[in-house]
Amino acid sequence: MKSSLYKIILFGVLLLFSSCEKLEITNNERLLVKGKIVDQNGNALSNISIKTEAVNRILSKTSTDANGNFELTSLNANTDPLHVLVNIASSINFENENPDYASKVFSSEGENEQLLLDMGTVTLSGLGSFSLLLKNLPGDNNTVEYTLSYTSIVCHLSLEFNNVVCEFDQSTQDFLDVNSENRTIGGESILGSVAVFEYKLNNGPAQTIEIPVTNPPVNYVFEY
């Protein structure tokens, strides 16, 4: 009973805070957002969702046509950054709307001041995954310090700058000792890319292993 009451209060407080984040739409302004979506082979992708968003609210949305083209009129946020979401179902947890392809998020640094957002040709790669089992061999007293870097399936880019590089933006690191249990690391990434596993065995020189991202995934094993 008490637990339920706490949950209700917590939900109420969260609701209060979320409603405090007010969206201010710019008066007397409309933006034009246009472009084309292709896959990594240059083929047009149809029915890919495009949205503009600010403060977690959708300002406009559409989908690409049969030729991969899109064009939509959007409202503009007065003070908050504007985001153009490509193939994103929910801006809260950045889920991909079409699960076969990666997604991209273009964000303005502050208030967007451009009336024409010509995104040009946006490439969405296919998705794959990778898996690496870190196996602690009994009897060995080795330690491993590692960093795993790979490309996220949601690429965050600037709306103002034409930077198309979105690689190895995701990384995890950890230290394994003799008492560490076996574990599997991995995740979803861009099909055809590689995840880089960089490790130091017993604090020795750094070595790297490239793990291909495939679909379906290949399970690799690292023994120490």
Next chain:
Amino acid sequence: MFLNIRTLFISLLFTGVTFAQQTETETEIENETAKEQTNLGTKVGSITAGAYLPIAFGENFVNDGMDLKMGAQAQLKLNVLGDFYIGPAMSFFFADVTNRNLVGNYDEMSNLVLGGVIGYEKQLERFDLSIGLGVGYSGYFNKGLGDSFEDNATALWLRPEVSYKLANYVSIYLAPELRHDFMNIDVPKELEDTFGGVNYFNIGFGFRINLGTGYKFQ
């Protein structure tokens, strides 16, 4: 003989007095008629209020992206120089957004125009015919996404009106209106045709209160 002359004199005097009275009565009647005619010319103006049916046309964001609902209008005409009049005018209507891809992701719009008119009006028995030119502020108040925002414009309209007297001071009117809103929305040049301006052919109808005795028709 003397009696006859006296009788003639009395008769002439009586006749003169009688004629004089008659002349005076006619003059009074003429004066009163003139006074009434002067009163008939006293036209202060009129107040019209009624329904307002907005109809957008052409390539613009209102016609292509909204479903317009009926509103209302009101106008005060004050005769300032003969049959010429000036006065304030207002109108409003509502709309639902039907094409969010074209206009943006919001739900509904209400439009309010506040302005002034100048025009000319002519009375033809029970009918009053007028034509007015108006200019004013046009506000588009948009709601959706939990927030409201505004687009605005300068409205220019031409409004012929025909009204028919049901009684001396009460008429019904019908007023088609050709209106253009010069929008103040900042857009890239690709959207200028859509957001640069809105054309309307609106229809207003309702009641009119005639101010002044000059609108009497009986």
